[in-house]
Amino acid sequence: MFQNQTATTAQTGTITYLEAIRAAQRKLLAEDERVFIYGQDIADFGGAFKATKGLAKEFPGRVIDSPISEDAQVGLAIGAALEGMRPIVEMQFADFSTCGLTQILQHAATMFWRTGVPCPIVVRLPSGGTAGAGPFHSQSMEALYAHYPGIVVMTPATVEDAYTMLLEAVEIDDPVIFCEHKYLYYHLKADGLPDVALPTGKARIARAGRDATIVTYSAMVHESIACAEELAAEGWEIEVVDLRSVKPLDTDTILGSVARTGRLLAVGEAFPWGGVTAEVLARIATEGFGLLDAPPMRLNAKDTPVPYHPNLWGTHRPTARAITSAMRDLLRS
Amino acid sequence: MLQTSPAVRNDARPDENKARALTAYRWMILARVLEEKLASLYRGGKITGGVFLGKGQEALSAAIGTALKKGDIFAPLIRDMAGRLAFGESVLEAARTYLGSRLGPMRGRDGNIHRGKPRDGYYAMISHLGAMVSTVAGGLFARRARGETGVVGATCIGDGATSTGSFHEGLNMAAVEKLPLVVIVANNQYAYSTPTARQYACEDLVQRAAGYGVAGYKIDGTDPSACVEVVHEAVARARAGAGPQMVVADLLRLVGHGEHDDFHYMNHALKLAPIGRDCLDVAREQLIASGDATRAQLDTMRNQAAAEVESACGTALREALPNPSEEDWCALSTRRLSEGGQQ
Numbered sequence: 001m002f003q004n005q006t007a008t009t010a011q012t013g014t015i016t017y018l019e020a021i022r023a024a025q026r027k028l029l030a031e032d033e034r035v036f037i038y039g040q041d042i043a044d045f046g047g048a049f050k051a052t053k054g055l056a057k058e059f060p061g062r063v064i065d066s067p068i069s070e071d072a073q074v075g076l077a078i079g080a081a082l083e084g085m086r087p088i089v090e091m092q093f094a095d096f097s098t099c100g101l102t103q104i105l106q107h108a109a110t111m112f113w114r115t116g117v118p119c120p121i122v123v124r125l126p127s128g129g130t131a132g133a134g135p136f137h138s139q140s141m142e143a144l145y146a147h148y149p150g151i152v153v154m155t156p157a158t159v160e161d162a163y164t165m166l167l168e169a170v171e172i173d174d175p176v177i178f179c180e181h182k183y184l185y186y187h188l189k190a191d192g193l194p195d196v197a198l199p200t201g202k203a204r205i206a207r208a209g210r211d212a213t214i215v216t217y218s219a220m221v222h223e224s225i226a227c228a229e230e231l232a233a234e235g236w237e238i239e240v241v242d243l244r245s246v247k248p249l250d251t252d253t254i255l256g257s258v259a260r261t262g263r264l265l266a267v268g269e270a271f272p273w274g275g276v277t278a279e280v281l282a283r284i285a286t287e288g289f290g291l292l293d294a295p296p297m298r299l300n301a302k303d304t305p306v307p308y309h310p311n312l313w314g315t316h317r318p319t320a321r322a323i324t325s326a327m328r329d330l331l332r333s
Numbered sequence: 334m335l336q337t338s339p340a341v342r343n344d345a346r347p348d349e350n351k352a353r354a355l356t357a358y359r360w361m362i363l364a365r366v367l368e369e370k371l372a373s374l375y376r377g378g379k380i381t382g383g384v385f386l387g388k389g390q391e392a393l394s395a396a397i398g399t400a401l402k403k404g405d406i407f408a409p410l411i412r413d414m415a416g417r418l419a420f421g422e423s424v425l426e427a428a429r430t431y432l433g434s435r436l437g438p439m440r441g442r443d444g445n446i447h448r449g450k451p452r453d454g455y456y457a458m459i460s461h462l463g464a465m466v467s468t469v470a471g472g473l474f475a476r477r478a479r480g481e482t483g484v485v486g487a488t489c490i491g492d493g494a495t496s497t498g499s500f501h502e503g504l505n506m507a508a509v510e511k512l513p514l515v516v517i518v519a520n521n522q523y524a525y526s527t528p529t530a531r532q533y534a535c536e537d538l539v540q541r542a543a544g545y546g547v548a549g550y551k552i553d554g555t556d557p558s559a560c561v562e563v564v565h566e567a568v569a570r571a572r573a574g575a576g577p578q579m580v581v582a583d584l585l586r587l588v589g590h591g592e593h594d595d596f597h598y599m600n601h602a603l604k605l606a607p608i609g610r611d612c613l614d615v616a617r618e619q620l621i622a623s624g625d626a627t628r629a630q631l632d633t634m635r636n637q638a639a640a641e642v643e644s645a646c647g648t649a650l651r652e653a654l655p656n657p658s659e660e661d662w663c664a665l666s667t668r669r670l671s672e673g674g675q676q
Contacts, residue, residue, distance in 0.1 A: 075465075083475035
């Protein structure tokens with residue numbers, strides 16, 4: 001077996017994270033005639049990951065194959081949104097959304113500020129690493145989008161959030177980047193889909209603790225919970241905060257957690273320079289310095305492209321083992 | 334389906350075309366006078382940022398502006414003052430944006446040519462060239478999805494923008510989706526300072542229409558009556574369901590890229606050639622020769638335009654400027670999700 005297998009937790013349910021995304025889109029198409037989905041291979045084929053499987057047949061003309069033109073896909077969504085629609089653009093992989101950056105960052109994100117007219121588009125980014133996916137099918141791009149004003153960036157870590165946050169994403173009158181994690185697609189399961197949820201912008205205490213806080217999001221929530229479980233056997237109680245959305249970032253919940261624990265480790269799967277973990281540390285250092293009993297730490301992927309081979313990939317990104325190692329250092333400091 | 338202007342059959346009656354030419358001239362002269370005033374205000378230090386003139390392109394721009402109707406979609410580009418005014422923008426709104434009035438549609442948040450009112454189908458361009466092609470296509474896609482028929486969307490670009498990926502993606506997608514999009518290409522011989530020889534290698538940009546499977550038209554952009562005739566025809570065909578239309582007009586930008594640019598790199602042979610004609614002069618000659626207007630009538634139109642421009646600019650100059658302490662520093666319409674207050 002490959003090294004550093006990915007951690008998952010409580011996978012006994014019947015509905016996967018991917019199915020939750022499909023169910024949310026189905027509900028949106030059924031209940032809101034303004035919604036349509038535009039993306040590559042998403043109609044009869046059902047999408048590269050089958051997130052739209054069956055929807056084109058059930059909703060004729062509203063789940064549409066696009067040319068391989070990410071810039072034009074988002075441009076079309078912007079124009080449709082200006083005319084009152086609620087478009088969802090599926091990027092085949094988050095990595096390819098770089099081809100649509102101009103329309104997302106320069107056009108959609110500036111629209112409300114410049115013109116006073118909102119631009120309610122949702123861009124779904126199948127994000128994050130899976131074994132063997134390599135440099136161009138593995139990226140986590142939330143920090144890049146979060147850097148720009150005018151965008152909401154969601155990073156759901158659970159089946160329930162994948163469902164309710166996608167529903168909310170379409171309701172929001174502003175551009176939403178929806179980072180759905182490809183590893184979680186199949187590995188994460190729940191017994192059912194909720195009717196109510198925390199609103200976007202509110203973080204969730206995924207596991208309560210008192211000795212240290214891990215602030216993280218998306219697939220790294222599960223790696224961090226695995227770390228907490230391992231350390232619990234040694235008597236440590238580690239709190240895990242699931243950010244849910246990285247923009248807006250729920251600074252209050254992080255401050256509250258650090259006030260309880262005095263120690264902070266921020267974990268992200270993205271590249272290390274800047275980014276979400278750096279933002280978390282910057283906010284706690286500036287707004288909660290007195291709460292800290294030890295220097296805050298952060299753990300990210302390495303500063304190289306994402307490697308193809310699982311042996312390299314498993315070390316490139318943080319795993320439960322790497323998080324546990326970092327946490328031991330933090331607990332000793 | 335490659336067409337050139339002589340092959341175009343314009344169904345409009347001759348008197349209709351004559352009326353259109355006179356209407357177009359009114360917008361052309363208004364745009365010219367307004368832009369001359371804006372250039373003057375820029376030189377006088379009253380305008381911060383750039384001023385970008387459409388001198389030499391008014392005939393083409395007015396043609397598309399007059400061909401569109403209320404309820405259509407229009408995404409003009411840099412040199413489309415005439416088209417903007419013809420589509421419904423007021424002189425005052427244009428002046429307010431250039432002068433930074435907080436009462437203008439952009440409220441000082443954006444300036445000069447980056448203006449529009451999306452709710453009126455008048456989209457505000459971004460500086461990234463070609464981006465509006467797919468955006469207008471998206472607006473048309475939505476209108477069609479809602480069951481609206483007879484709507485046309487148009488956008489204008491230059492020779493330089495035809496080299497962008499956005500132009501290619503947008504036009505190809507519009508053709509795949511069979512949308513009623515009209516793309517007006519003003520081949521004005523320079524993209525900022527770059528001549529067309531460094532921009533494309535095909536014989537003529539209109540050849541590209543065939544590659545996208547869209548109708549292509551070629552016109553002399555210095556000939557106002559040809560511009561009106563062909564552009565109205567292209568819009569009519571799009572409106573009738575014939576899919577995307579691409580009109581390529583050859584003309585010469587008669588000024589620098591912006592008022593900061595002295596245009597020293599201009600090839601003077603172009604200026605002396607027929608392509609270097611000023612379309613306003615040509616329009617006057619055409620209207621007088623055809624008997625549709627007298628010299629005195631055209632002079633009166635210019636004087637009326639000058640009075641309107643003076644009044645609007647005078648108003649905009651007296652209006653309050655944006656105030657940073659009263660500005661709402663929130664880039665999201667959903668206030669509860671804004672981080673603006675946290676920084």
